[in-house]
Amino acid sequence: MKPLQRLWAVVVKELRQIRRDRISLAMIVAIPVIDLLLFGYAINFNPRNLDAIVVDQANTAASRATVMDMRATGIIEITGVADSPQQAMEQLRRGRISVGIVLPPDFERRLADGRPAVQVMVDGTDTVVQAAANQLAQLPLGSRATRAAPRIEVVAFYNPERRSAVSIVPGLIGIILTMTMTMFTAMAVVRERERGNMELLIATPLSRAELMIGKVLPYAIIGLIQTTLILALGIWMFDVPLRGSLLDVYVAALLLILANLAMGLLISTRARTQFQAIQITMFVFLPSILISGFMFPFAGMPDVVQWGAELLPMTHFLRLVRGIMLRGANLVELWPGVLALLAFTAVTMTAAIMRFRKRLD
Secondary structure, eight states: OOHHHHHHHHHHHHHHHHHHOHHHHHHHHHHHHHHHHIIIIIOOSSOOSEEEEEEESSOSHHHHHHHHHHHHTSSEEEEEEOSSHHHHHHHHHTTSOSEEEEEOTTHHHHHHHTSOOEEEEEETTSHHHHHHHHHHTTSOOSOTTTTTSOOEEEEEESOTTOOHHHHHHHHHHHHHHHHHHHHHHHHHHHHHHHTTHHHHHHTSSOOHHHHHHHHHHHHHHHHHHHHHHHHHHHHHHHOOOOOSOHHHHHHHHHHHHHHHHHHHHHHHTTOSSHHHHHHHHHHHHHHHHHSSSSSSOGGGSOHHHHHHHTTSHHHHHHHHHHHHHHHOOOTTTTHHHHHHHHHHHHHHHHHHHHHHHHHHO
């Protein structure tokens, strides 16, 4: 056989092997398509429709016109009203809104005197949102009578210096836990199957649920150690604040760890080899980076992408950890994210156990 014929035989063999590997074949097509859709359609550096609350203490035609003009920019979406700046600040601290707009009682007098007439309170933990709020300060707002010289003051809370490390380091806890916990668990179970040990473990008096939970609990401890390491380095090296309870941070991290371990177990019931487990894990990991709000502004994404992001544990953990560490909120105030992570873990773990039983009976 000539060298070219031998080479061609190897090429044909590899192509046939790829064709039989349905997971690899799906990845070849799915990853470029998903990347294209995410970067071309979902990712937008210009946030729109930021949740905002209005405190209109003037309650005049000019103040109402100013609010409507600000809403017409599309940068903010008015989701409610408050009676005082303190109420708006509380909603900002809990993460319910991104922007608070305060118009004081002497709004029209301030306009006439050329003083700041509107205060825009913004959550500075998201630097992109802070930049979007700054765009409002450049807009000519108000009625025709006051349009000539409006004054808008933007006040950034929690990260007035706009330091990137302040918003990135808490999110890095979630990114690292998502990658390591999911991959380690998926590979650990598949490795047992590859070595022929899984059937021996099933033959023991352990139930399948006990077996799977016992396999992943050590990784929960590893995840908490990773959390401690990132927190210590972030606070020591980058001066990242910890305004909330350290215990709440660990509870939030544990919720994410359990969610990712359950996801890893579910992946392990589908993957046949450790390489396939890595492939599927990266397929899950990519959206967690891109559409959770870690790298790109969540508010700038289309509604359908935001709905999809709500299915990712990373999205909810990011809201929890930033709220606790940077805004001083507690888990009770951030209860929607806690419930979302618990629900994800319960559903995913149940699906993993059911599929595990089906595959190994």
